[in-house]
Amino acid sequence: MSFELTILGSSSATPTYDRFPTSQHLVMLDQHMLIDCGEGAQIQMRRYKLKRSKLRYIFISHMHGDHILGLPGLLFSMNLLQRTEPLHIFGPPELFEVLNLLIRHSDNQLRYEVIPHYTQHNKPEIILENSTLRVTSFPLYHRIPTTGFLFTETEKLRKLNSEACKQHNVPVTSYLDLKRGSDYVNSDTGIHVANELLTFDSGKKLSYAYCSDTVFDSRVAESVKDVRLMYHEATFMHDKLLRAQETMHTTAKQAAIIAKEANAEKLLIGHFSSRYDDLTELLHEAQTEFENTELALEGRRFILTD
Amino acid sequence: MSFELTILGSSSATPTYDRFPTSQHLVMLDQHMLIDCGEGAQIQMRRYKLKRSKLRYIFISHMHGDHILGLPGLLFSMNLLQRTEPLHIFGPPELFEVLNLLIRHSDNQLRYEVIPHYTQHNKPEIILENSTLRVTSFPLYHRIPTTGFLFTETEKLRKLNSEACKQHNVPVTSYLDLKRGSDYVNSDTGIHVANELLTFDSGKKLSYAYCSDTVFDSRVAESVKDVRLMYHEATFMHDKLLRAQETMHTTAKQAAIIAKEANAEKLLIGHFSSRYDDLTELLHEAQTEFENTELALEGRRFILTD
Numbered sequence: 001m002s003f004e005l006t007i008l009g010s011s012s013a014t015p016t017y018d019r020f021p022t023s024q025h026l027v028m029l030d031q032h033m034l035i036d037c038g039e040g041a042q043i044q045m046r047r048y049k050l051k052r053s054k055l056r057y058i059f060i061s062h063m064h065g066d067h068i069l070g071l072p073g074l075l076f077s078m079n080l081l082q083r084t085e086p087l088h089i090f091g092p093p094e095l096f097e098v099l100n101l102l103i104r105h106s107d108n109q110l111r112y113e114v115i116p117h118y119t120q121h122n123k124p125e126i127i128l129e130n131s132t133l134r135v136t137s138f139p140l141y142h143r144i145p146t147t148g149f150l151f152t153e154t155e156k157l158r159k160l161n162s163e164a165c166k167q168h169n170v171p172v173t174s175y176l177d178l179k180r181g182s183d184y185v186n187s188d189t190g191i192h193v194a195n196e197l198l199t200f201d202s203g204k205k206l207s208y209a210y211c212s213d214t215v216f217d218s219r220v221a222e223s224v225k226d227v228r229l230m231y232h233e234a235t236f237m238h239d240k241l242l243r244a245q246e247t248m249h250t251t252a253k254q255a256a257i258i259a260k261e262a263n264a265e266k267l268l269i270g271h272f273s274s275r276y277d278d279l280t281e282l283l284h285e286a287q288t289e290f291e292n293t294e295l296a297l298e299g300r301r302f303i304l305t306d
Numbered sequence: 307m308s309f310e311l312t313i314l315g316s317s318s319a320t321p322t323y324d325r326f327p328t329s330q331h332l333v334m335l336d337q338h339m340l341i342d343c344g345e346g347a348q349i350q351m352r353r354y355k356l357k358r359s360k361l362r363y364i365f366i367s368h369m370h371g372d373h374i375l376g377l378p379g380l381l382f383s384m385n386l387l388q389r390t391e392p393l394h395i396f397g398p399p400e401l402f403e404v405l406n407l408l409i410r411h412s413d414n415q416l417r418y419e420v421i422p423h424y425t426q427h428n429k430p431e432i433i434l435e436n437s438t439l440r441v442t443s444f445p446l447y448h449r450i451p452t453t454g455f456l457f458t459e460t461e462k463l464r465k466l467n468s469e470a471c472k473q474h475n476v477p478v479t480s481y482l483d484l485k486r487g488s489d490y491v492n493s494d495t496g497i498h499v500a501n502e503l504l505t506f507d508s509g510k511k512l513s514y515a516y517c518s519d520t521v522f523d524s525r526v527a528e529s530v531k532d533v534r535l536m537y538h539e540a541t542f543m544h545d546k547l548l549r550a551q552e553t554m555h556t557t558a559k560q561a562a563i564i565a566k567e568a569n570a571e572k573l574l575i576g577h578f579s580s581r582y583d584d585l586t587e588l589l590h591e592a593q594t595e596f597e598n599t600e601l602a603l604e605g606r607r608f609i610l611t612d
């Protein structure tokens with residue numbers, strides 16, 4: 001699976017109307033990840049048939065309870081489920097203080113290694129990079145240190161034009177260079193074939209930006225410029241702008257403005273205040289600024305294609 | 307409401323088959339309480355229409371995650387819901403260390419007071435007593451310090467025989483003494499009327515014992531002798547006795563033996579291992595030892611009458 005995002009929780013701090021606090025499950029380039037882990041995240045994973053054992057990376061944006069309180073239980077469950085593979089957790093240093101205290105007082109020794117990666121909230125930073133995936137944390141602007149996460153394909157390989165390769169007698173050993181954009185040169189004959197004749201364009205890189213929680217700030221748009229899919233919190237309607245500013249949250253309209261400024265292809269909004277039962281008004285408010293918006297509701301799946 | 311117990315979670319540490327980790331909601335003599343608070347307890351309270359704002363006392367048996375991880379989120383929600391009344395929490399000292407750390411790192415100040423009451427696990431102790439309710443903690447025998455809780459009516463008042471009181475010209479001011487069992491003496495005339503002529507027996511005191519988690523130990527039965535309703539963990543079937551002993555848990559058969567030894571009226575079993583999908587076998591195993599057994603399943607309500 002190249003890219004599949006499943007929403008586990010869409011609620012802000014007070015869970016209500018069957019909405020769970022914030023958590024998202026992302027499979028990108030065959031890597032299984034959680035982004036934030038509000039209370040009940042593991043219960044939601046079971047509901048949507050997402051295997052806890054496959055998780056390799058967990059990203060935590062900040063220390064508010066509605067983004068972290070499902071994590072200790074998930075770690076304990078993984079232990080009972082006999083996990084042995086290491087688990088990488090990216091989050092603020094305080095997170096690991098809390099986890100260590102809970103593990104110590106429960107007299108549990110985890111059978112697997114938790115590898116902590118401290119995030120820092122002052123500037124963007126590449127926090128994970130492998131042959132297919134790059135994850136960058138970037139500053140958000142909330143009441144306590146908070147980071148967003150930008151997930152991008154490390155390298156977008158071009159697609160081979162098999163017919164043309166055969167025609168030009170390109171050996172298989174040159175295929176990877178071709179996918180990476182090189183021209184083909186036959187060292188014996190000196191014949192040079194331009195890359196465009198041997199490959200097809202494979203479209204835009206997969207990319208996903210996760211922005212929660214934050215007050216409206218255009219620097220967020222700068223950090224995720226040209227992203228394909230963007231999640232941005234939209235805790236309130238715009239008539240509650242003052243309340244949004246006081247609590248350092250964003251309105252649906254403002255989230256859409258950020259998506260427009262970022263030149264995103266598509267916007268998901270979430271982190272809804274418990275004051276809203278019916279969410280269609282939030283959706284419509286965002287769509288007046290940025291049409292390609294959807295609600296990030298529990299159980300919804302969003303797919304990006306190559 | 308004199309006594310209504312609602313099961314919020316029946317699962318042991320790994321939530322599964324739509325079962326939530328351990329938590330119970332008790333209304334007894336108009337006092338609203340939670341007993342243990344596993345992940346998702348507040349979500350379950352909403353589902354069963356139990357008001358978070360009414361909670362006055364919370365009792366935590368021990369520090370394992372499946373009994374405490376719903377508590378921080380509940381406290382934060384109460385804060386957002388503008389709670390101002392104090393909340394009494396009874397639990398091991400380590401619990402408050404964890405709560406304080408989480409509150410500090412989330413940069414939240416609770417608007418209401420949390421009044422901590424440290425439990426101790428070496429001997430029974432009255433931890434709460436008011437004019438209607440007495441709560442006693444008592445030792446359980448688990449891998450870390452753990453206590454059970456026994457809830458009893460402080461004083462069982464006799465019921466007035468209004469007809470007889472009128473006949474003997476008993477003034478209203480003597481009614482409370484009568485309910486408490488005194489005879490009536492008219493100080494002017496010296497006339498003495500025996501209590502039994504003026505009141506009716508009002509049956510057994512309400513009582514409920516909560517016993518989770520523990521290995522099989524007859525001292526538990528001693529601690530809750532003659533209780534009316536008893537909850538006892540029954541993590542495994544008896545064919546997994548060795549596993550129960552290793553992990554310091556109880557089998558369904560053993561839970562029933564404890565109920566019999568305690569001379570309980572009724573037994574509820576819970577804290578089921580995730581290995582059991584269908585729970586009827588656990589129920590039947592317990593019923594062969596103690597017939598009046600029920601499963602403590604999510605959403606079930608148990609009522610005691612005067």
